Amino acid sequence: MEELVFSRAEFEAVLPSAILFATGLLLLLMDTCFGDRDPNEDSSPKTHLVLTGVAGALLAFAALSVSAGDTSVRLFAGAMTDDLFGRFAAGIIILATLLTSLAAGGYLSGIGKHRGEFHALIFLGAGAMVLLAQATNLISIFVAVETLSLALYVLAGYVRAWRESAEGAFKYFIMGAFSSGFLLLGMAFLYGASGGSIQLADFGDGLDPVLGSVGTLLVIIGFAFKVGAVPFHSWVPDVYQGSPVLAAGWMAVAVKVASFAALLRLVMATGDSANMAGLIMAIAVITMALGNLAALNQTNLKRMLAYSGIAHSGYLMIPVGLALHEGSVNPKVLAGSLFYLAAYLVTTLGVFVALSSLKHGDRDCDTLDAIKGLGRRHPLIALAITLSMVSLAGIPLTGGFMGKYFIFRDAVLGGYWQLAVIGIVTSMVSIYYYLRPVVAMYFHEPSEKIEKVEAAWGLHLALGITSFGILYLGVMPERLVALSLRSVERLGM
Amino acid sequence: MFSLTACLYLSAFLFSVGIYGVLARRNILVILMSLELMLNAVNLALVAFGRAHAVAGAAGEHRGQVFAIMVLAVAAAEAAIGLSLLLLIWRKWRTIDVRDLCRMNG
């Protein structure tokens, strides 16, 4: 009988997610132990929670670098792996969590909804996400997906006082559970088709063709739902609009990263056995188109950003399709996705954090009208939003441009220039709505009273980091590009 | 007694019933039940596959069964969340009809 001990590699592999989970639990404990029954409690900054969270995230981030390096090792009997790809994705997730928890204190106390479970939830969710990025068999994937989903459902309904929040959370839950059914069905098919294996590595050749490809598709659908690809996108706008703005930002980034990581691993494993590339590209195209077009007329910023998020999922799907191009598997192009996600992290969180630093009574400041004249009132916040918008629109000298450039370049090099053209054309459309907040902030005089939250140091720090990140990735992207290219050289399965 | 195919058909039937229930019913409680049904239909398939593979001697570690148990656990957690959300909806909206939840659209 073997001894029940972890190998060092296994320990190192789970360390980041373990730290995150532990931080989440610690936060819960702290909230229970130190919480007093002060009626104004929900408006206090609760700096101790913020600092604990930041410390936990930093620790987890540090743990990422404690690793054997580029080797992709199979661990825990194949339940997870420890490769650079996973760590890259985990890094983005942890950074997103770090920034969110940094900003959370100021934001939540500003709108008077500061409760400890917010912090706990994002850390628990983040732990699950990191696991998902590293999971290599069906069970671990499923469990990770469900764990993070549960955290998200709760986060979406975090503000119980808002009807929208409840509505969004409930929509999210129903649809999430519905899609879980599909995901699970796909997994069952894969399990059946592979002749008894739940290991991703075994899904390459020798899969039952029909059962296997339908199973793969169903799993892809499950993840497509998570990232908000059309036609599985319907939840996104409602959930973002209902969620507290900071939570929406975190969700937008972290869920995408984790889901894409798992999706990429999956398609790399199954390969293009059934011409999945065409379907994925079709999804990419309609996702880009619908996301951008539907965002055009939005007046609620969270909703607009939700559609924008949908559109970005479309761009992110392009490398997935390219990787499966013509039957052969070409993981190199996935680097585009990784880099894009990193740029997306700073860009999207930039907007959401900036919006978090504003409020409107005890509500989010989330409409175009509400941010009118922001350029005059709070120029730095307006500047940060502008920077993010410019980056989202893919205008040069920002991370967003480099990401788009990376992806479109691979598309053209891969012979799919049509995809690049469609991507470009939809980007043109997107410029219009990305400019609308800029118009509102700078070209209109202040019409409503916008308040800035107090105790905003964390928010500002986070905002500084995201803005710096946007420019850094736009001007000096080389290191991250090289890292992303290295990350996809060998994927653990 | 039962062939794998028969089990899969049953599973598929149950899954479809679940889908139908989710799509067609207005009552949130019934929808939650239908969702459970979908998951359990898959469980049936998993178990059936596991059993079939075990009989075929391919890899007889009953992974399907293990998977099914994990799913059950997850489903339980999900139900808990679902019900508490239901409570929240009831408190804020005073309804358990999904069609009423359409304040946000467009």
Added chain:
Amino acid sequence: MNGLPILTLIIFTPAVGALLLSFVDRKNESVMRQGALMISLVTLLLSLVMLTSFDKSLGSYQFEEIQAWVPSLGISYHLGIDGISILLVLLTTFTMPLVFLSTWKCVTDRVKEFQICLLLLQSGMLGAFLALDLIFFYLFWEAMLIPMYFIIGIWGGQRRIYAAIKFFIYTMVGSLLMFVAMLWIYKHAGTFDLPTILASLQSNPMAREEQLWLFAAFALSFAIKVPIFPLHTWLPDAHVEAPTAGSVVLAGVLLKMGTYGFLRFGMPLFPDATVVFTPWICWLALIGIVYGACMALVQNDIKKLVAYSSVSHLGYVVLGIFMYRQANGADSVEGIVGAILQMVNHGLSTGMLFLLIGIIYERRHTRQLANYGGIAKVVPIYSVFFIIATLSSIGLPGLNGFVGEFLILLGVFKVEPLYAVIASTGVVLGAVYMLTLTRRFLFGPLVHEENAHIADVSAREIVYLTPIVVMMVWIGLGSKSFTDLVEPTVIQYLDLLR
């Protein structure tokens, strides 16, 4: 240049200056104004230093700087200057101090942001003129839209939002397709580095069909920027709504990006496609020349009039650029040299017109011609400047506009006499609308009482108008010292188009 990265210095001095200004307290407006002026003067000085060691007998790139920038993605930091870009760089560095000086009184709202926007814009323009890597060029090309967008949108007139968005999206639409085309070139040549691509195209040319598509994508982008008829409708709106400084920069420098793009990228990259497209583009340019002039004739808004005149003037430039080879295969450098010179001339004359319109707008807050008339009596010095700008614009011999226009028409005549004949009608029409403007604006009886007490140009205004007049005369009489900078490059350049 003793290893001094002079081009980098030129490009980034304004940007760094903008960064420095961002730390100045916004209430300290005079520091802001003087600081921005100083920064632009330093840039001008740097460009003049560069000019002194520019070897005008060489036709190749000078002061080249090549650094790996994003090697994993094939982008390099490659700067260089040659005869095609040097005048435009000088035009930019020359114009900006004048622009800064012109804004001292008229921009009083958000002064800090304004100066920063202008400085960033300057960096962007200089970068676009100096970049020799496709993507690197594209970065600047797009990046400079943003400050311009703000300049129009924040400090603009009544319909500024409409104009700003129109400007931005119009320009974006073109450049994004160019972006895909650049990627395609990368696929073909394996690099974005312009000289390397051009060298590799010599041995490994692109298929004709391929060239046609790619050229079309590039041309769309540049044609919008120029603008070539019928893609010009953003320009009148942008000009009318932009504040004076914006109009000056837009007309003075930004529009030249399009024609410069054709010269630097569009034509040498796709020589075969250029031949195919030449008649189409030329006819559009010809239509633009006549059409722009006719449109200018019926405008009542002074700025709109000048905007349409730009459409007409830039038509000449485009025409000159494309008429580079005679039917017998002999090169004709006059067209391109004239076009490059004319870019500068148009920058000076139209820039000056906008400055002058800005001056009067500052005093009377209207740009409708009907509200003026007879003011020459009230503001004689102003009128002299205005007439000089008008004369330069209509190409009076002895001033700058004539030399460029003449060289272009001469070059065109050598290649396609018919085009030159049609284009020459623009010379007549140009006189018609500009003189009508002058007459209705300056001459006649003083009908509006409120115009009777307009102040004449102040010392500050004279200070920034005079250098332009000096340049006009200098180019008009001493054009050789300018064309000599350009010609060797053009001769060498035309070999690329074989």
Added chain:
Amino acid sequence: MESNLIWIPLLPFLGFVVNGLFGKKFGPKFVSWVGALAPISAFFVAVGVFLHLSRAQGDGHAGALHQHVFDWIKVGDFTASFGLLADNLTSVMCLVILGVGSLIHLYSIDYMRGDKGYYRFFAYLNLFTAFMLLLVLGDNLLLMFVGWEGVGLCSYLLIGFWFEDKANARAGQKAFIVNRIGDFGMLLAIFLCQRYFGTIDTRAVGEACAQGLGGDTLLWGLDLATWISLLFFVGATGKSAQIPLYVWLPDAMAGPTPVSALIHAATMVTSGVYLCCRMMPVFEASPITLNVIAAVGACTALLAALIALSQNDIKKVLAYSTVSQLGYMFFAIGMGAFGAAFFHVVTHAFFKALLFLGSGSVIHAMHHEQDMRKMGGLKKQLPFTYVCYMVGTLAIAGVPLFAGFFSKDEILFAGFEQAFGEHPSSFAAVFWGVSVLTAGLTAFYMLRSVAMTFWGESRVDPKLLPSVREPGRWIGFALFFLALLAMFGGFLGVPEFLPIPFVADNVLGEFTHLAHGHGDLTEAQLGALHSREWISLLISVFVGLSGLGIAFYLYGPGKALLAKLVVTSPSGRRLRSWSENKFYVDEFYEFFVKGFHAASHLTWALIDQLLIDKILVEGTAAFTKGTGHMFRRMQSGFIPAYLLTFGWGALVLIIMLLLKDAGH
């Protein structure tokens, strides 16, 4: 000597700079000194040049002075230097310009006294002189073109000198634009020269044509030389006010009278003729062009003379007279008599400047009244002016021994020779007839203007009358000198058959190399020639005198003027009304201008605003937004709908997958 050429245009230019920059500050005295001394000093330089050249001529090696100042434009094969060339023709032209110009500058000191824009006036006038000299001296076509457009600019500025009056500003603009139309042709001619001869040097182009290089057929069956010369002529029609571009010149009278004298009579308007003389080999290479020029010239002469018959504005009469005389000059060129044309340029400069300055003197005395119907009997008040004006009238009417007599006779003889000479041509005969008729008309309308202004009863406003007196001494000085020139200037070109003592034959024609000698004729031929010359001379004298006679009969002293103003017969009345309305040419042009305007406006509204902007640009935007709206509508907010989308999406994807699978 060569390096002094630049001073000729430079001195007036410096005058412009000094007056323009400092004139306002230093006051009118300073301005007068600078403004007048600039052309006078240049005049002396020009005299030096002239003497140098005539000495060289006397030594038998006729040459030219050339000064290369700097390289102006040099791109590719194209070179245009800033170089000045003074040959005999040029030096005479410079003398005329600077001589008459200096007198007019002096005249202006009195005429413009007290004007608010005094310094501005002199600055412009100096600038004009500089450009005119550049036009004359430029050694290549492009540099000539600089002067060509430059004088146009000054004309524009000076016509609109009193810009507060809307009509003046309009007239200036009209002048510039009409000239631009002509310049269009000029530009094309320069292009042709550069393209086919590879040079725009005036002498080189001339030599190329003289060698027959222009003989290749270019377009529409016309050869190169014809095209170039025709295009030059288009330029000349603009500057020298020929059909169809003459319409600006009468309007140009809106400018101050010295301007009319200098620019619109003596110098600038003759630059078209000068151009033809300068480029003589080009024109001689093309008989077609010469015919066109003859026809246009003669028709212009007639048309303008007819219009002049009924004008009541004293300056308008002179303006149409100028157009008519310019027509004469072109008729001469068309007949191949370049020397005669140039001779007429010179004499016309003298007597027309005199007439204008005389009229200016009247106008000045009358406090800017120009309508002859409000004058009459002024010879009492303005005797000196009257005499001078009379001299001018007799000169232009071709009364023997006055300046106009010789030059006009030479022109008419050239036509006569073409029409009835050794190779008779009915074409030439027709236009000769026209020009003879015009000569009569000229004499008639000029005497009419004298009569209306100076003779008969005074119709002057009685309040005004006491203050009407001879203007200042500078005006008198200028008039006196010009009167002398108008009387004796004709002796520069005495034909050889006229035995006039002490005067050499045909001085001007010989000196400028424009006249063709008769050296190769036999004795008999020469005799026949001389008899034809006599016939022509008699005809022209007869016609001129009868014109004067009829005018004297109709308008002379003792006649009740107004009764004669109405011609009673219906056809006469019609002619009169056409003449008074200038044959409706302005209205005809106006119609086109208005139509062009309206069409532009329509294009702007329909194409620019509606089609491109609204339909294409904003339409695309609206379509995109509409699509976006449609997608928004699909997001209904209902959970079942969301789930259905999900379900259908999944189903479609699975079916697509299976179909593809089946396809494999």
